[in-house]
Amino acid sequence: LTTPYTPVAGKNLLVEFRVLGNNAGGAAFPYYLDVAGFESPIVSGPAGCAHSGNQVPQLSSRETRAGGYWYCDLAGAPANQLAVWCINLGPLQTPFPLQNLVPGIGAACNGQISLGGVITVAAITSGAGSNTFYLSLPNDRYLNDMILSSQAACLDFFSPGGVVVSNGDQLQVG
Numbered sequence: 160l161t162t163p164y165t166p167v168a169g170k171n172l173l174v175e176f177r178v179l180g181n182n183a184g185g186a187a188f189p190y191y192l193d194v195a196g197f198e199s200p201i202v203s204g205p206a207g208c209a210h211s212g213n214q215v216p217q218l219s220s221r222e223t224r225a226g227g228y229w230y231c232d233l234a235g236a237p238a239n240q241l242a243v244w245c246i247n248l249g250p251l252q253t254p255f256p257l258q259n260l261v262p263g264i265g266a267a268c269n270g271q272i273s274l275g276g277v278i279t280v281a282a283i284t285s286g287a288g289s290n291t292f293y294l295s296l297p298n299d300r301y302l303n304d305m306i307l308s309s310q311a312a313c314l315d316f317f318s319p320g321g322v323v324v325s326n327g328d329q330l331q332v333g
Contacts, residue, residue, distance in 0.1 A: 197224040197333030204251045204310075204327030208268035210237045211317035214288065216325035218244075218311050224333045226298030229307070231328060236288040237315040244280040244292040246309045247272045251327045264320030271327025272308045284313065296332065305332045 166172055199222035209215050216236040223229045236242055254269035261268075284290045292311075296302060311325040 197222070199223055199333030200331045202251065202329040204271040204329070205254055205269070207325040208265045208323050210313065210315040210323040212237060216311055216313055216323060218309065218325040218328045220328050220330040222333060223296060223330065225296055225300060225302040227296055229294045229296055229330065231292045231309060232289070233284065233292065233311050233325060234289045236284045236290070236311065236313045236325070237323065238284060238286050238288045240284055240314045242282055242284050242290055242311050242313045244282070244309060244311050245272060246278040246280070246294070246307060247276060248305070249273055249308060250306050251308045251329045257324070261320045261322050264322055265318065268320070268322070268324050270310065270324070272310050302332050306330070307332065
């Protein structure tokens with residue numbers, strides 16, 4: 160209470176509701192005004208590369224908070240194939256070629272996350288080429304505002320180099 164607070168112009172500091180009647184015969188009802196929410200900004204990187212089915216895998220995060228689950232949806236990937244979700248701490252990187260790591264991979268297949276300290280989660284895509292990856296985040300306030308970046312790599316034996324990648328995805332823990 161001793162720390163000075165400068166209010167944001169145009170925003171309320173206090174809200175008071177006075178309900179004189181309602182359609183439940185004036186009975187009390189719960190109204191949770193003071194429940195805090197979270198914001199979790201998401202950034203999507205440039206598109207990945209097309210697989211042999213002529214679709215480009217698309218990776219997209221859902222908002223999350225410390226103590227919750229981070230869900231990341233993969234769509235448009237090769238059907239019934241191994242997909243690896245690569246996760247790194249920190250923001251998305253400037254796209255870089257992957258030819259040194261995967262000989263013969265298509266020129267449009269670029270890495271978008273830092274390769275140092277990568278955490279991987281593997282799964283098999285569905286018959287429609289989709290999968291939802293998820294990861295439990297510890298309930299630790301130090302995770303708040305942490306930036307996580309990720310990208311999916313999918314096996315496709317009929318594509319150049321046998322691998323295609325999705326776009327990069329960046330999430331700030333809310």
